[in-house]
Amino acid sequence: MxxxxxxxxxxxxxxxxxxxxxxxxxxxxxxxxxxxxxxxxxxxxxxxxxxxxxxxxxxxxxxxxxxxxxxxxxxxxxxxxxxxxxxxxxxxxxxxxxxxxxxxxxxxxxxxxxxxxxxxxxxxxxxxxxxxxxxxxxxxxxxxxxxxxAASDKTLTAIAALAVRTGFFVLPANANGLRxxxxxxxxxxxxxxxxxxxxxxxxxxxxxxxxVLGYAEMVRRTLACLPSRPRLLRLPAPLFKLALRLAHAGGRLQGMNAAVLARMTEPLxxxxxxxxxxxxxxxxxxxxxxxxxxxxxxxxx
Ligand SMILES: NC(=O)c1ccc[n+]([C@@H]2O[C@H](COP(=O)([O-])OP(=O)(O)OC[C@H]3O[C@@H](n4cnc5c(N)ncnc54)[C@H](OP(=O)(O)O)[C@@H]3O)[C@@H](O)[C@H]2O)c1
Missing domain, CATH: 3.40.50.720 (NAD(P)-binding Rossmann-like Domain)
Known part of the structure; x- marks a missing residue:
């Protein structure tokens, strides 16, 4: 070797x-x-x-x-x-x-x-x-x-970009699947x-x-290293789903589908x-x- x-x-x-x-x-x-x-x-x-x-x-x-x-x-x-x-x-x-x-x-x-x-x-x-x-x-x-x-991936870089724009990022409370x-x-x-x-x-x-760390911890560390320190908010899962449905109806966050949401709780x-x-x-x-x-x-x- x-x-x-x-x-x-x-x-x-x-x-x-x-x-x-x-x-x-x-x-x-x-x-x-x-x-x-x-x-x-x-x-x-x-x-x-x-x-x-x-x-x-x-x-x-x-x-x-x-x-x-x-x-x-x-x-x-x-x-x-x-x-x-x-x-x-x-x-x-x-x-x-x-x-x-x-x-x-x-x-x-x-x-x-x-x-x-x-x-x-x-x-x-x-x-x-x-x-x-x-x-x-x-x-x-x-x-x-x-x-x-490389600041060009479609997960953490996308999360960071959204959080920098809005000052926060929201996750469902059960988003603790391993990553x-x-x-x-x-x-x-x-x-x-x-x-x-x-x-x-x-x-x-x-x-x-x-x-190996939980999804929310991975996002927390990502936000914590950004100069503007966006906040990580957790919503009860049903409330998060409702908010996501509204976002979809408004044509936003289309990439976050049911499968993506389900995977946030899965151990990967x-x-x-x-x-x-x-x-x-x-x-x-x-x-x-x-x-x-x-x-x-x-x-x-
Ligand atoms: N990003 C992830 O989280 C992730 C996770 C698991 C696996 N992967 C896999 O790892 C590989 C590399 O990922 P990456 O994130 O480094 O990729 P990337 O940044 O998206 O770059 C892939 C490169 O492949 C070339 N390419 C894309 N579509 C092409 C096409 N239809 N025909 C010919 N060339 C094409 C492009 O080069 P040109 O524009 O210069 O032609 C592009 O710069 C991919 O197979 C991806 O599926 C990525």
Whole structure:
């Protein structure tokens, strides 16, 4: 087992999908620091990044480098990547792709769209592992749970933005289901670590953070680190539901559906022991800092 991400595997040529995303950006930095030659596929023009060749394209592109690539990384939609990989002629001996714990968490959701997400993730993992095995390629899937740290996630950053705007954030009193938020850097490091560990081939790993805490405590810490110190209010669950119904009727908070509400009470903690054992995964505890949730103004970036 190898712990130093910068010596986790001999550097070579990497092809990266989703390199502009919150996990992907950290992965590009890791790869460059470790001496890899990096080609990152993107659908839009991107600011130059030392050591990274941005190539315009997407997961239906046929003009991507397929020869001489040592590792392919996917930090974008897994279903699109699995389809691209199965159809491509790429000869890279190593594939590392990011999936999601939603593959399990959402499979029995009350929302058909969520069940569909779980089903697409499951199918994508199957296609990816089967096509990799057929080519004798070592593929590993990393399944993060709730991701934070880059001030662009759709959970804690969205909560922080709303709380900063209004001065408070409201949760139902029973929102105490367990959470295991995982920092983007720990995920990018995991993608490097698995490279040097052949035992990870053909496996999918749940990747939570280094601390399990209640939903309300996670939100409390997030709000407490913000400069304006928004307040966390708790409402009895029936009152919260009523308020949410009114918000929906007014066209607001549409993303907070019945399934999301139900999950706030559910324990979403994952066994990260296989990842610790197989590649030395050692994620940080949830220590909230404002920069993890509030992006700097564009001209300060
Ligand atoms: N955020 C979470 O809480 C969370 C939790 C569990 C799992 N995940 C999974 O982890 C992966 C990475 O997450 P992330 O939050 O870092 O993602 P992200 O910030 O949303 O970025 C994903 C990147 O993928 C590329 N992409 C998106 N849609 C695409 C498409 N249809 N075709 C080709 N490229 C596309 C985009 O790059 P360009 O715009 O440059 O093309 C985008 O920057 C995703 O698979 C996500 O499902 C995320």
């Amino acid at each position: 190898e712990n130093d991400i910068h010596s986790a595997a001999v550097a070579g040529r990497a092809l990266v999908f989703g390199g502009s995303g919150q996990i992907g950006t950290r992965l590009l930095t890791n790869l460059v620091a470790a001496g890899w030659q990096v080609t990152a596929v993107t659908r839009q023009a991107r600011a130059p990044m030392p050591g990274v060749l941005w190539q315009r394209g997407d997961l239906s592109s046929t003009n991507l480098p397929c020869q001489g690539v040592d590792a392919v990384f996917s930090c974008g939609p897994l279903d699109h990547f699995a389809r691209w990989y199965a159809a491509s002629r790429i000869d890279a001996p190593r594939v590392v792709a990011v999936g999601s714990t939603s593959v399990d968490v959402k499979q029995d959701s009350s929302e058909p769209a969520e069940r569909d997400v779980a089903q697409r993730l499951r199918q994508a993992e199957r296609v990816l592992f089967e096509s990799a095995a057929a080519r004798n390629v070592a593929a590993t899937v990393l399944r993060p749970t709730l991701v934070y740290g 295991q938020p995982v920092h983007v850097q720990d995920l990018a490091d995991a993608a490097m670590q698995v490279l040097g560990c052949p035992v990870t081939a053909g496996h999918a790993y749940a990747l939570g953070g280094g601390e 903690a994952f066994d990260i022991e296989p990842a610790r054992r197989d590649f030395g995964y050692a994620p940080r505890a949830f220590v909230a800092e404002a920069a993890m949730f509030i992006a700097p103004p564009a001209d300060a970036a």
